[in-house]
Amino acid sequence: MQRKFITNLGFLLLLNLLIKPFWLFGIDRAVQNATGAEAYGDYYALLNFSFLFNIMLDFGITNFNSRNISMNRHLLQKHLSGIISLRMMLALAYFGASLVAALVIGYDLKQLSCLLILLLNQFLISGILYLRSNLSGLHMFKHDSIISVLDRFIMILLCSWLLWGRAGGTFKIEWFIWAQTVAYVITILVVGIFLSAKVQLLRLKWNPLFALMILKKSYPFAALILLMTFYNRVDSVMLERLLDFREGAIAAGIYAQAYRLLDAANSNLDDTITRLKAYREQAGVDWVQLESPHSQDEIKRAREAVHCPLSFMKGKLGRYLTLEEHLALGVTIAWYPGFTHHVLWAAMWDFMQDFNTRRSEEHTSE
Numbered sequence: 001m002q003r004k005f006i007t008n009l010g011f012l013l014l015l016n017l018l019i020k021p022f023w024l025f026g027i028d029r030a031v032q033n034a035t036g037a038e039a040y041g042d043y044y045a046l047l048n049f050s051f052l053f054n055i056m057l058d059f060g061i062t063n064f065n066s067r068n069i070s071m072n073r074h075l076l077q078k079h080l081s082g083i084i085s086l087r088m089m090l091a092l093a094y095f096g097a098s099l100v101a102a103l104v105i106g107y108d109l110k111q112l113s114c115l116l117i118l119l120l121n122q123f124l125i126s127g128i129l130y131l132r133s134n135l136s137g138l139h140m141f142k143h144d145s146i147i148s149v150l151d152r153f154i155m156i157l158l159c160s161w162l163l164w165g166r167a168g169g170t171f172k173i174e175w176f177i178w179a180q181t182v183a184y185v186i187t188i189l190v191v192g193i194f195l196s197a198k199v200q201l202l203r204l205k206w207n208p209l210f211a212l213m214i215l216k217k218s219y220p221f222a223a224l225i226l227l228m229t230f231y232n233r234v235d236s237v238m239l240e241r242l243l244d245f246r247e248g249a250i251a252a253g254i255y256a257q258a259y260r261l262l263d264a265a266n267s268n269l270d271d272t273i274t275r276l277k278a279y280r281e282q283a284g285v286d287w288v289q290l291e292s293p294h295s296q297d298e299i300k301r302a303r304e305a306v307h308c309p310l311s312f313m314k315g316k317l318g319r320y321l322t323l324e325e326h327l328a329l330g331v332t333i334a335w336y337p338g339f340t341h342h343v344l345w346a347a348m349w350d351f352m353q354d355f356n357t358r359r360s361e362e363h364t365s366e
Helices: 002-052 061-071 073-104 109-137 141-165 173-196 208-242 245-264 269-281 296-305 323-328 338-365
Strands: 288-290 310-312
Touching: 002 073, 002 109, 002 141, 002 173, 002 208, 002 245, 061 073, 061 109, 073 109, 073 208, 109 141, 109 173, 141 173, 269 288, 269 296, 288 296, 296 310
Parallel strands: 288 310
Antiparallel strands: none
């Protein structure tokens, strides 16, 4: 079992190393360059908006299912029907909440049409992740590894042709969105074929008691994920909404060019300074922040290059700098979030401890 796990882990890493770097640096960056900051920024803000209520699609079900099926494989047939029915109901709530929120913050008809496709994509991604949890629960690790990169591989093929293979014309951001939809649909069909060998023909059946049991076990994790999703994703949405339409989209596009790479790895200081200057000179922001400095010398170089208010986070410094050290570097904004972070972590710990205690008491009483 241990050898099988290590072999499949190596297979997974190999697939990801082959596919995802080309997707990020070849396709995603090429789409940004082909569509421009405004069109990509509008797409990126809508994409992040589609993430805000994403937890409503899953509610922690995937994590519960993976653990449960690995321990009780005989329950796959029984649970699959009930969980898919529950996820359909959650999808209706997700679409409703997202569209109402989109109307409240003032998205126009064109943005709403793109958002609707992105919401569909989120639904498909969530479905893929749930079906993959059944593969991992059944210890079908190689199949799971293939599915983990299949959507990206299909998108690479489609987008490569749209970007470089067809004759003439301007690349449209809508093509990028629809390419994702096609890739996700094909991936769901493939994972369905993989599971068909283990599951008989399904008849969807709504079981409210079963749905309530699943949601009751998952809601604390869902609440935490919802809060962290807003924390990580709402910035580009706010950036696009707070500025005038065209300026907001351009600013979100410039932000996306930096953040999409930050998702993958830390870049070098020169690239970081270039992006900080772009925020100021192209997006017209009033204040920039160096996220992860390694030394005071890096902060000093950023301070000299950027001609606007600058702050920096602790990053790799090892300690928070004193106010005197801030001033010596020419920085007049001090960023000290450590205390609030510890308060939040303590509150989360107390919440989860209390939840586990109550759940144990419920199991004991049963």
